[in-house]
Amino acid sequence: MSLAQVVDGLLPAPVPVRFVAEDGTPVDPPPAYPAPPDGHLLEGYRRMVVGRRFDRQATALTKQGRLAVYPSSRGQDACQVAGVLALREDDWLFPTYRDCVALVARGLDPVEVLTLLRGDWHCGYDPVATRVAPQCTPLATQTIHAVGMAEALRRKGEDAVVMAFIGDGGTSEGDFHEALNYAAVLRSPVVFFVQNNKYAISVPLARQSAAPALAYKGVGYGVRSEQVDGNDLVAVLSVLTAAVRHAREGGGPFLVEAHTYRMDPHTNADDAARYRDSEEVERWEAADPIARLETYLRGRGLLDADGVAAAHRAAEELAAGLRDRMNADPRTxxxxxxxxxxxxxxxxxxxxxxxxxxxxxxxxx
CATH class of the missing domain: 1.10.1200 (Non-ribosomal Peptide Synthetase Peptidyl Carrier Protein; Chain A)
Structure with a gap:
């Protein structure tokens, strides 16, 4: 195989992979990625609705003084849920501080998920039992840990895969590049999932990287890469499923960049109006990933009013239980x-x- 062919096999698509347009209508499917099963899409919709309600409730709890801080992931819902759906129960997830919705979608107790942000414990859940590493606040340090875990699993003879979530700001850290290089050399079964929400707190992407897309950073390390529309759950789930399969079958690491947007401030302590205008936020809110998927599923006859109502009932039940339990003072x-x-x-x-x-x-x- 020539060098050009090798490089070709590592390069991401020139434009982000997409199955569903912003208005919820289907587009021509990419030939390289099969559509996920309909049942997975319906489950993804339900978990997105529940996750969004959890996110809103956690934000409210912060305003009530029940949480010290909360970093919302509103707008990144498709990434949060697809990342979990692409994994098996025995696969490992290495999340950042912004990935609370992913942990809830994984089935973790919502109160345990918020334990770190309430200040009770560094980690409120059992990482070994859940196969979810503690949420990582320092940028990109969890990527090195993820590679180490992937190597440990392989040496134990397990065919489990590790997925490391990371933000666009984390790709500017040295640990991220060391992790890519280490994983590539060892051909570790790890997927690096970059949620590019356009800002590292207040620093826009253009001031972080001159690369045509963050997905291109994998090529220099020999890591296969892809970029995807991060607000299209169908596309994100399809690409991540392929990436996980690639890693599980011995193909080595895979880097996926999802183009998405953080609709809320960095945290409740941030004033996002100082570095981005309201028109920008409104444009992204018009492309809300939940509304987009709902329109798509309704158009295909897979979802009706009863299905929508059932998802929202489940969301309200979770929010009510979370409120009740978080309003009780913790025993310390x-x-x-x-x-x-x-x-x-x-x-x-x-x-x-x-x-x-x-x-x-x-x-x-």
Whole structure:
């Protein structure tokens, strides 16, 4: 095989892969990617509706003082859900701090998902039981961890795949490039899923990268890459399913860039009006991924008013349960500070724990 053929096999499509136009009408399907089964699309719609309601409820809880901070993913719903649907239960997910909806879509307890953002624990769920790594706040550090996990799984003889979520800002970090290089050399079964929402907090993409698309960054490392319309769940699910299959079957790592948009501010502490105008936000809101998929499914006769109502009922049930449980003050134990620091506590940790326990007992007395 010539060098040109090798490079050709790594390059993403010149324009993002798309199955559904912004108005919900189908477009000519890309020949390289089959359409997902209808049942997966209906399940994707339900999880998107539930995830959006969770996101809105979490934002409200922040305003009520029940969460310290919340980074909304409204607008990135198709990416959040498709990333989960493309994985098996025994596959691993390495999320960022913005991927709470993906964790809920994965089936994790919503209260446990929000534990980090409430400030109770660094991670509220069991990573081993759920096969979901702790949400990562430092940019791109989880990509190296994901490659390490992929290698560990392969050495154990498992055919599981690891998917690492990352934002466009994270692709400017050295860890991201080291992870791509490491994964490519080892041909690790890992998928790097970049949700390009156009801003790294307030820094627009044009000031982060001069590449024609972030997906092209894989070529220099020998990683097969693709770019996809991140607001088209049909397309994102199709491309990610192919990427996961490629990694599972020994093809090595795969980089997918999804072009999407963060409709809300970076977090509740951010004033997005300082770096983007309302007209830009309105244009993206008109291309809402949930409305887009709903129109598409209705047009194909796969979804009706009853199906829409059922999805929204499930969403409201989740929101009501989340409100009730989050309004109860959590039970906290300061001595938990010393749990899980090391498998076997050091003498210094034991001494510090005893000192704190003594101070707490004195305060209570």
């Amino acid at each position: 134990d300061p001595l938990e500070l010393f749990d899980h620091v090391f498998a076997e506590p050091t003498p210094q940790l034991r001494e510090q724990r005893a000192l704190l326990a003594s101070e707490l007992n004195a305060a209570e007395g």
